Amino acid sequence: MKNTPFTHIHESLGAKMLEFAGYNMPIQYEGLNIEHETVRKALGVFDVSHMGEFWVKGPKALAYLQHITTNNVAALSPGKVQYTCFPNGKGGIVDDLLIYHFSEEQYLLVVNAANIEKDWNWCVQQAKEMGMNPNEELINASEDMAQLAIQGPKALEAMQKLTSEKVIDMEFYTYKQIEFAGIPDVLFSTTGYTGAGGCEIYIPNEYAEQLWNKVMEAGEEFGIKPIGLGARDTLRLEMGFCLYGNDINDTTSPIEAGLGWITKFIDDKDFIDREKMQTLKDGALTKRLRGFEMIDRGIPRQHYEICDAEGNTIGEVTSGTQSPMMQKGIGMGYIAKEQAKFGSEIFIRVRKKLLKAVIVKMPIYKG
Secondary structure (H helix, E strand, O other): OEOOOOHHHHHHOOOEEEEEOOEEEEEEOOOHHHHHHHHHHOOEEEEOOOOEEEEEEOOOHHHHHHHHOOOOHHHOOOOEEEEEEEEOOOOOEEEEEEEEEEEOOEEEEEEOHHHHHHHHHHHHHHHHHOOOOHHHHEEEOOOOEEEEEEEOOOHHHHHHHHOOOOOOOOOOOEEEEEEEOOEEEEEEEOOOOOOOOEEEEEEEHHHHHHHHHHHHHHHHHHOOEEOOHHHHHHHHHHHOOOOEOOOEOOOOOOOOOOOHHHOOOOOOOOOOOHHHHHHHHHHHOOEEEEEEEEOOOOOOOOOOEEEOOOOOEEEEEEEEEEEOOOOEEEEEEEEEHHHOOOOOEEEEEEOOEEEEEEEEOOOOOOO
């Protein structure tokens, strides 16, 4: 297992550590529910240094990214961030990712930890096919960068103490390169995976301990706590954010997954799988990813069957948990298009019992 630059800190704090995507990661500290509520109500800090980072550089950078991702990269300007995905040439998704625009010839891609090697090989292959030199125009910086996510309604107020640059009123999905916590050229980004507001901070590995200590000190008056990956999952699920490997994968289309908003069918953007996705958009869908909340008591889990009132299987749960904020079971799953209307009753098969649930619009938690 790999360690992050913060692993020794997690262990010293008594975190429950488990393997995740090949890394030794903290799953929880005090407990999932406490950590979850801390982020929703105040602020918490996550070690997300396991994420992957690739630089794309050179005169073909924009054309390359327009081809290998579904969103419109040309709409970005320096300081902006975009959520998008890599289509895989077979109608599925290689990964979902963020793109940071530095200039017309320089972009940073942030990819999922479990997919770093797969994504890198895909990006290199596509660069070669476009006549680029991957050795010069692509840089895998995943091993060199550490990242903390400070999430919650008090996050930006607390982090403002650590820089003279104004960050407290930054728009969602923007970034600045600033001196922060005494560290030069920090990438400070108002992104996150919790729906609670906040930021993600990228630094060279050698500043990891300095950053952690300063962040914890700045957040102390607001009740900051370290948060494990367990609460990260329940937080994102309350928001209906997709998790690669659960809700999206190599066989799911972004159109089926409700990610049509990051799939741009515009002139001058001939992205991979455009025709396949256009066909789905025009009415060939057979299933849709939907959020639901339980009416009967029970916790849905991945791969549980979704049924109609007669017990016929109409879909499958992709993610499920007990919502700490709603105090009921919630989940996401693919449901046959005809039975995927919002407000419809569905049933989750839990240990041979059919438990009633209702399809809801995202986010599942409306607080």
